[in-house]
Amino acid sequence: MKRNKFVVIGCGRLGANIATKMSEVGEDVIIIDSTDDAFRKLQESFSGYEIAGDATDLSVLENAYIKHAKTVVITTDSDNTNIYLAHVCYYVYNVPRIFVRLSDTDKGRLLEGTYIKAIYPFTLSLSEFMDQYQDGDI
Amino acid sequence: MKVVIAGGKHEADFIVKTLKEEHHHLIVINNDRQFAEYISINNDISVFPGDPTKAYTLSDSECENADVLLALSDNDTDNYIACMTAKRLFGVKRTVAKVRNPKNVELFKKLGIDSVISSTYLMAQTILNESSVENIIKTLSIEDEKIVMIEIGVEEDFQMVNQRIMDIPFPRNINISCIFRDPHVIIPKGDTRIKSGDKLIIISTPTEKEEIIDFIQKKR
Numbered sequence: 001m002k003r004n005k006f007v008v009i010g011c012g013r014l015g016a017n018i019a020t021k022m023s024e025v026g027e028d029v030i031i032i033d034s035t036d037d038a039f040r041k042l043q044e045s046f047s048g049y050e051i052a053g054d055a056t057d058l059s060v061l062e063n064a065y066i067k068h069a070k071t072v073v074i075t076t077d078s079d080n081t082n083i084y085l086a087h088v089c090y091y092v093y094n095v096p097r098i099f100v101r102l103s104d105t106d107k108g109r110l111l112e113g114t115y116i117k118a119i120y121p122f123t124l125s126l127s128e129f130m131d132q133y134q135d136g137d138i
Numbered sequence: 139m140k141v142v143i144a145g146g147k148h149e150a151d152f153i154v155k156t157l158k159e160e161h162h163h164l165i166v167i168n169n170d171r172q173f174a175e176y177i178s179i180n181n182d183i184s185v186f187p188g189d190p191t192k193a194y195t196l197s198d199s200e201c202e203n204a205d206v207l208l209a210l211s212d213n214d215t216d217n218y219i220a221c222m223t224a225k226r227l228f229g230v231k232r233t234v235a236k237v238r239n240p241k242n243v244e245l246f247k248k249l250g251i252d253s254v255i256s257s258t259y260l261m262a263q264t265i266l267n268e269s270s271v272e273n274i275i276k277t278l279s280i281e282d283e284k285i286v287m288i289e290i291g292v293e294e295d296f297q298m299v300n301q302r303i304m305d306i307p308f309p310r311n312i313n314i315s316c317i318f319r320d321p322h323v324i325i326p327k328g329d330t331r332i333k334s335g336d337k338l339i340i341i342s343t344p345t346e347k348e349e350i351i352d353f354i355q356k357k358r
Contacts, residue, residue, distance in 0.1 A: 056214070056215055057239070057241070058241065058245065078215070080191050080213075080215050080216050080218075080219040081215050083219060083222075084215045084218050084219060087218075087222075087249055088245070088249070091248065091249055092245070092248065092249075104192070106192070106193045106194070107193075107219075109193065109226070109227055110219070110222055110223060110226060110227075112226075
């Protein structure tokens with residue numbers, strides 16, 4: 001079994017842009033979202049597949065070739081769903097690289113002991129603020 | 139036992155009531171403020187209003203090292219997260235999740251939840267069990283359905299167990315042509331005793347079929 005797919009779950013601003021960028025550099029991208037409308041956020045240059053469905057349903061994930069995924073990026077608007085999906089990708093499908101966006105830094109503790117990588121917009125914004133604030137310090 | 143009941147509506151109310159009678163140490167968490175109040179008044183117990191998928195709610199409720207946590211909300215994913223948080227961060231010994239999607243039963247167990255309950259799954263299991271009981275009786279019609287052959291398993295609580303065939307008041311038009319008593323095949327005579335576990339092969343007519351099955355299955 002060859003793992004060559006790049007799966008994105010959640011087509012919000014972040015998910016759509018990651019999908020577009022990875023598609024531009026030649027990755028075989030599949031993006032899942034529960035609503036059809038969400039795919040409008042994808043840019044013209046996106047040339048991957050769109051799958052409308054609830055990713056917490058394993059049949060939807062399997063239709064999106066999760067078994068062939070080398071990377072999965074999870075960016076739905078619910079932290080609980082994101083962690084759950086990350087666990088499913090990790091424990092059930094053994095996807096080699098998993099990235100998950102989390103709003104609540106506390107929730108990251110559920111990823112301890114795994115190689116799942118968490119991205120916290122909160123931490124990034126905070127450090128960006130601190131950097132900019134200190135730069136402007138006269 | 140220290141029991142945490144997280145989320146849920148009337149099932150939570152019912153479980154609180156049942157467990158309270160048995161004097162368990164109950165911690166009730168409910169995200170729906172109105173319902174939290176209802177459970178609280180109805181059962182004379184304090185209820186923590188809050189989201190049980192958040193670590194600080196579980197921490198505030200002092201659920202550390204509880205014996206069991208039941209996650210009863212209508213959202214399968216939330217129940218999963220509540221169970222995992224309780225187990226991994228608060229040392230709760232056993233976690234039980236209610237799920238709406240029956241496919242999640244096996245999956246959640248695989249992911250580390252101790253018990254997973256789905257009413258649909260239980261219903262399907264019940265139906266499967268019922269139908270396997272029915273399977274004990276197999277019938278085969280021969281000669282244009284003028285003759286039926288019935289295969290029926292004898293269970294230990296049947297009235298005819300340990301009786302001699304000649305002493306059993308069978309209905310008419312019945313012939314026990316063969317008894318399969320693993321590994322033997324017996325062609326019965328009047329003095330053959332029926333044993334529990336026997337498989338009877340009966341020849342009869344279609345009209346008497348139901349009566350015969352009822353007769354054989356008569357319990358002690």
